[in-house]
Amino acid sequence: MTSTDISTLLSPVSLGSVHLRNRVFVPGHTTNFGHANSPTGRLAAYHGERARGGVGLIVTEGIRVHPTSAGRHISLGSFDDASVPAYEAVARAVQTHGTKLFAQLLHTGRQANGDATRTAAWSPGTTPWAAGTHIPHAMGRTDIATVVRAFGAAARRMRQAGFDGVEIHLGHGHLIEQFLSPFTNTRTDAYGGSPDGRLRFAREVLTEVFAQAPGLPTGIRVSADEFLPGGLTPPDMVGIVDVLRREFPLLYVHVSHAAYHGSYSLGTQMADMSFRHAQFRHHAALFKREIPALPVLAVCRLDSLPEAAALVAADEADLVGLARPHIADPYLVRRAEEGRPHDVRSCLACNQGCVGRLEANLPIACVVNPEVGAEREWAALRAAPPAPVRRVLVVGGGPAGMEAALAAHRAGHEVTLAEARPALGGRISVAATVPGRERLGLMVTDLARELAGRAVDVRLGERVTADDLLPGGRLDGFDDVVVATGARPGRRELPGGPPVFDILETVSALRDPHSPLRGTVLVRDDQGTWAAASVAEALAREGVRVHMVSPTASFASKITTYSKLALTSRMGELGIRSHLMRDVAAADGDTVVLRDTLCGHTEELTGVTAVVDVGLPVADDTLYRELDARTDAPRVHVVGDANAPRTALEAGYEGRLAGTFLTDAVTGAGLLADTH
Structure with a gap:
């Protein structure tokens, strides 16, 4: 697309009383730039740089409304009025550059960090979000009332801090969606048992928000599809949003997808490069078509402004969100406005520096933008006298x-x-x-x-x-x-056994129509990275029977869970076999002997035609x-x-x-x- 194709995307638009300079927004995404659950100067500088880059609207990452939702100390929360000055600083940093700022308010519910706070997570029921995670506390009426008041109080504080509006998070499998969804809400009291009962908590939250922060522009974020058996579907969510917009003066609906659940669903939430461009755009289009009176904000693995403009041109969305592309290049919009779209640093959708570091409870970074999170420091360096x-x-x-x-x-x-x-x-x-x-x-x-x-x-x-x-x-x-x-790739020969290929030889063979990597291939993975996983998947798609062997107890241990859940779903469909806590002990002909790294027990794989060794590289x-x-x-x-x-x-x-x-x-x- 040419720059003229994005003219509508870059034109001013109004959401009620909120006037925006363009239709591009940065959706809420966790940065871990907080301290003691409050925003820092680092967070203000981060958002300020994206505002300077020309975006019309920024929505903060989820601000937790109650200590039972508190993450680790680097997440954001607003539990009392002492938090207001820190949020004021963020608002000033953004609004100074002509960008509007909304606060996303949420309670994470059953996936709250119990190990960080030593308190139980709260949820409609007692089912954990994934195998091996904490069992939540099933909320009673007093608990529910406490959280409802906390949402209202947090909205009031954001108005005091000078925010232009708030976004109430009803999606991504967080607490409000846990009440909305029949997958997670099996209650039989007034807060469950029927669609109307499951909707009660959301109604009470919105009622309290509008009561404590009257006149504050308020939107909602939803997951159009939970991708869970018995979970909420797009028609379900359209019906829920239609009810809520008739009862409350909602500014917009921000349409996302997925639930925080240890399955493929979570793998779609921050869809990586294995997904198609704009793979979920039909969700926003559905809301735009079914509820035309309510402005629609869309997100769906969009990588560039032309891709975002396509949704607006097709009347599938009113605003389009680009989170990871703005991490990669905060000046995304300005470069386009100045006729320099080819100067943009492209987001790789690799989930490595952003999502991957979040999972390790670290501040986000970016493969293509080494300055993320240190915007002030790099700006000061550039202002210093030259060496x-x-x-x-x-x-x-x-x-x-x-x-x-x-x-x-x-x-x-x-x-x-x-x-x-x-x-x-x-x-x-x-x-x-x-x-x-x-x-x-x-x-x-x-x-x-x-x-x-x-x-x-x-x-x-x-x-x-x-x-x-x-x-x-x-x-x-x-x-x-x-x-x-x-570095040079690692490689361990197997005398008397199948031929061994290092990772570079393997990638070269993938492009060879007469590749020797056919039949049954064993992939030795000592790294747990995409190096082994990607070639294993590529081989399997060529009809190769693939066995992955790793000495670690966790499969693909260095790939973020958000990507791994989608990866393992694909691998399962392809029939890839995994052998964890196993190492290669010996080989003879087409037989490879695997040794259990825990007890030393051995087992044999027969019919192996080749081995791909993804061993430790050498500097x-x-x-x-x-x-x-x-x-x-x-x-x-x-x-x-x-x-x-x-x-x-x-x-x-x-x-x-x-x-x-x-x-x-x-x-x-x-x-x-x-x-x-």
């Missing part, structure tokens, strides 16, 4: 090397980037050739485009040795060398070691997998850090870690 110009050589053209070269150039240095291969990208370019992982290639495309637009001397097909950089060598004269040479750090050992070499820095094999998230961050802080990257890391 003395240095001649910098970056060796390696993967994500770490490209980020290092760009950062050093921005810092005012003379930069050369040497890549031994004929193209930039490193191993992420290889990963992007695996079916279903193609979107990873956007990172390479974006970084290469930025390099081409700057005065960086990029040399492809040039291998660099330590001798080249020593006095008198052909590359003598550089002040700094950034080593970003990546390719020879150049770094040789230069570091010399006193007459340029100053050397090592980043990415050459430093220690990890992921593109760490590679990009370390590259930008090294290029920015050539004089002292350790000090730079300390500075940017201090982001409270």
Whole structure:
């Protein structure tokens, strides 16, 4: 699409008395930029940067209304009036740039962090949200009344803080939806037993919100489909919303999908790159068609403004939300308005730095945007006087090397980037050739485009040795060398057994119509990352019988649950077998012996035609070691997998850090870690 196709999306629109400069909004998404359940300056700066980037409306992440919903201390809550000043600071940071700000209010219900608060989670009943999780407390009438009052009080505080409105979360399997859904609400009292009984709690919450914060613009967020057997369906939700909008002056309905449940449903909530673009857009379209009088806000795995504009053009939504794309590039809207849409850093929908870190109770980050969560610090760095110009050589053209070269150039240095291969990208370019992982290639495309637009001397097909950089060598004269040479794949042979392929050989074989990887393939997974999971899925789709063997007790342990639940659903359909807490002990012909890592018991897999070894990679750090050992070499820095094999998230961050802080990257890391 051209920039003219998004003109309606970028035109002003009004939701009742709330006037917005465009139809693009940032939907609520957890950041973990709180402290003691209150917003911090870090959160204000994060949202302020997206407001500066031109978005029309920002909805905060869920603000918990009562301590029984409290997450860990880095989540947000509003339990008393002492929280108001901190929220005022967030409102000022956003509204200063002409963006409106709504507070999303919720109670998470049965999935509240009981291990963090040492209190029971509250729910309509006693069924946990997933196997192995806490048993919730079934709420009594006093509990229900307490939470109802808490919603109203939180809305009142948001009005005091200067917010432009609130969004009451009725979706995603949180507490209000737990009452609405026959899947979770099996009560027989006045709060269950019938659709009207299940709706009672939501009615009471909205009544209290409008009573305690009269005149405050109020919308609702819903899940159109719970994707659960016996759960709420799109027609059910349309009926519920139609009842509520007739009884309350609702500003809009924000249409999402899924429930917080340990099944495929949760895997759709933050749909990753394995899902189709806008796969769930029909949900918003249904509400727009059935309840035309109520403005509809849509979210559904949209990656770009043209994709969002398509929903508005088709009259399927009034506003369209882009959360992860705004994490990746806070200036998404401004770049389009300035006629620079090709300068946007693309969201990969990888769920690695955002969702993956949330699951580890860490603040969000982003693979393609190393500055997420440290917007103030990076802004201060750019405002500082430039450092003395240095001649910098970056060796390696993967994500770490490209980020290092760009950062050093921005810092005012003379930069050369040497890549031994004929193209930039490193191993992420290889990963992007695996079916279903193609979107990873956007990172390479974006970084290469930025390099081409700057005065960086990029040399492809040039291998660099330590001798080249020593006095008198052909590359003598550089002040700094950034080593970003990546890692080599791990590989363990099985003498007398089936042929063994490392991960790079496997990816290459996937593109070979005469691939030797046919029949029955055993995938050894010592990492628990997408490396093994993606090739296993790709092989299975080619008709290969796949067995995955891992010494760990958890399948794909480094893939976020939000992606894993969809992944395991697909793998189950493909017939992939998993063997956890198993290692390969021996092999003979087409027989592979597996050993139980707990008790040592062995078992045999027969008919194995090949083994894919996704073992631990080894840092390719020879150049770094040789230069570091010399006193007459340029100053050397090592980043990415050459430093220690990890992921593109760490590679990009370390590259930008090294290029920015050539004089002292350790000090730079300390500075940017201090982001409270």
